[in-house]
Amino acid sequence: MLKRLTAWLLAMALLLTGVCSFAREEEMGYKSDFSEGLDEWYARSMGNASISVTEDKTLLTVGRTDNWHSPGRDFPLQPGTTYELSVEVRQTQKDEARFMISVAHTAGGTESYENLAFANAQKGEWTTLTGTYMAGPYDRFVLYVETSNAPDIDFEFRNFEMRGQMQESIETADIPALKEIYADLFDFGTAVTFRESTNRQMMNFYASQFNIMTPGNEMKPDSLLDVTTSKIKSIKDDTAVAVKFNSVVPLLEYAKNNGIKVHGHVLVWHNQTPEAFFHEHYNTSLPLVTREVMLARLDNYVREIMTYLDKKYPGVVVSWDVVNEAIDDNTGKLRDSMWLKVVGEDFVARAFEIARKHAPEGVDLYYNDYNTAIIGKQNGIYELVEELMAEGTIDGYGFQMHHDIKFPSVQQIEASVKRFADTGLKLRVSELDITIPENTEVYLKRQAEMYGEIMKILIDYADQMVAVQVWGVTDDLSWRASQYPLLFDGESQPKPAFWAVAEAG
Numbered sequence: 078m079l080k081r082l083t084a085w086l087l088a089m090a091l092l093l094t095g096v097c098s099f100a101r102e103e104e105m106g107y108k109s110d111f112s113e114g115l116d117e118w119y120a121r122s123m124g125n126a127s128i129s130v131t132e133d134k135t136l137l138t139v140g141r142t143d144n145w146h147s148p149g150r151d152f153p154l155q156p157g158t159t160y161e162l163s164v165e166v167r168q169t170q171k172d173e174a175r176f177m178i179s180v181a182h183t184a185g186g187t188e189s190y191e192n193l194a195f196a197n198a199q200k201g202e203w204t205t206l207t208g209t210y211m212a213g214p215y216d217r218f219v220l221y222v223e224t225s226n227a228p229d230i231d232f233e234f235r236n237f238e239m240r241g242q243m244q245e246s247i248e249t250a251d252i253p254a255l256k257e258i259y260a261d262l263f264d265f266g267t268a269v270t271f272r273e274s275t276n277r278q279m280m281n282f283y284a285s286q287f288n289i290m291t292p293g294n295e296m297k298p299d300s301l302l303d304v305t306t307s308k309i310k311s312i313k314d315d316t317a318v319a320v321k322f323n324s325v326v327p328l329l330e331y332a333k334n335n336g337i338k339v340h341g342h343v344l345v346w347h348n349q350t351p352e353a354f355f356h357e358h359y360n361t362s363l364p365l366v367t368r369e370v371m372l373a374r375l376d377n378y379v380r381e382i383m384t385y386l387d388k389k390y391p392g393v394v395v396s397w398d399v400v401n402e403a404i405d406d407n408t409g410k411l412r413d414s415m416w417l418k419v420v421g422e423d424f425v426a427r428a429f430e431i432a433r434k435h436a437p438e439g440v441d442l443y444y445n446d447y448n449t450a451i452i453g454k455q456n457g458i459y460e461l462v463e464e465l466m467a468e469g470t471i472d473g474y475g476f477q478m479h480h481d482i483k484f485p486s487v488q489q490i491e492a493s494v495k496r497f498a499d500t501g502l503k504l505r506v507s508e509l510d511i512t513i514p515e516n517t518e519v520y521l522k523r524q525a526e527m528y529g530e531i532m533k534i535l536i537d538y539a540d541q542m543v544a545v546q547v548w549g550v551t552d553d554l555s556w557r558a559s560q561y562p563l564l565f566d567g568e569s570q571p572k573p574a575f576w577a578v579a580e581a582g
């Protein structure tokens with residue numbers, strides 16, 4: 078109570094001082110109480126088993142014939158919130174029986190399950206199970222108590238407890254929305270990671286500012302390639318590829334339900350790509366596959382991804398980084414990579430050809446790289462992009478723009494944007510952030526100025542600029558968190574950089 082009051086007072090104080098967003102924490106809790114009956118517990122997946130309340134006010138389950146025959150109860154859990162769970166169980170029929178708290182959750186009509194807490198209960202002894210659960214992106218949650226090795230025992234439980242700390246709830250009503258300020262010029266977006274995508278409050282806050290999102294890691298080969306299943310499939314056909322989407326589904330679901338566009342990142346990259354992808358039978362102790370097998374694998378990989386997305390999330394993924402960072406910083410030539418080694422010098426061209434073959438109509442294909450403002454590297458990127466243009470497989474160029482207040486200069490950035498604009502390609506800024514050495518007023522001001530100046534350049538090229546995306550929303554969750562590179566601080570408050578971007582538009 079005291080905590081709530083403090084949070085409320087703090088919120089009011091912030092409102093009164095004119096700060097337009099605030100974070101608060103709120104506790105949610107439940108403890109079973111069978112003094113008045115079943116307390117909304119019911120027999121779930123029970124066969125002929127049944128539940129009742131005993132004289133001692135415990136919940137008794139009898140007549141089970143399977144481990145999952147269990148008492149369950151609906152809980153309105155908040156996706157993204159972590160819950161602490163505990164329950165005391167007792168059985169009197171086996172020397173020892175293993176119990177679990179599990180959750181049956183439903184998304185899009187499909188039920189799936191997770192086991193959350195475990196304990197072995199000796200005959201006749203009250204035994205406590207404890208565990209935690211971070212609620213995933215589901216519509217319905219049923220928590221239940223089941224066994225894993227004792228399908229036919231009766232058991233009782235008491236003191237089922239569930240406690241959760243709501244994650245930040247963010248109110249941003251008074252902040253202008255970048256997506257609206259820039260609506261006539263280009264999309265305004267951000268990167269979002271799995272952790273953020275499962276937090277409804279955070280996603281709502283992001284969606285209030287941004288209309289396009291890139292999964293920060295969840296569409297990279299180390300997320301999408303299912304090495305275990307690919308290995309099994311490869312016994313029959315070594316070009317076969319299995320993919321999985323579990324870590325990107327929360328973002329795709331949110332995007333689909335809220336009209337957010339998604340930019341896919343990335344099909345071919347030297348980083349975050351399992352070494353096994355390049356080896357016979359996906360086994361790193363076997364030799365590398367041939368160029369032909371690798372190209373066939375890439376073809377299957379891209380086809381599987383595009384087909385799944387088009388079927389389940391039609392129209393959501395509007396563009397892709399087909400190849401990322403292929404050019405070496407020092408030589409301006411192709412960097413050393415497994416792709417270069419296994420496929421050869423034309424791997425970028427082949428990747429674009431394959432992506433073009435499988436991408437649904439209207440999905441734009443980009444080459445994406447960093448340090449475009451540095452002339453040596455810029456020349457290398459430019460040559461590569463020209464080759465792809467000659468093949469007619471590329472739609473655009475993506476500037477990462479991971480910058481620092483000291484480097485590169487705004488003039489260098491402007492010259493690089495101009496040079497790529499002159500190709501006539503579509504352009505996007507895919508990963509904008511600007512690091513500062515310390516979180517001080519002076520640096521925050523300089524950071525804001527640089528953001529503002531960059532935005533002015535991008536506005537000048539709005540005809541070709543399809544989207545501008547920052548690489549994360551709040552400093553604390555940035556990949557460069559120690560250098561405070563983003564538009565919002567760790568408290569989700571707009572920084573001077575935010576206002577500079579808003580004012581430039």
Ligand code: XIL
Binds near residue numbers: 294401508
């Ligand atoms: C970064 C992610 O933000 C990190 O979480 C991860 O650990 C490493 O990759 N260029 C890119 C992005 O194209 O994929 C990188 O993202 C940042 C640099």
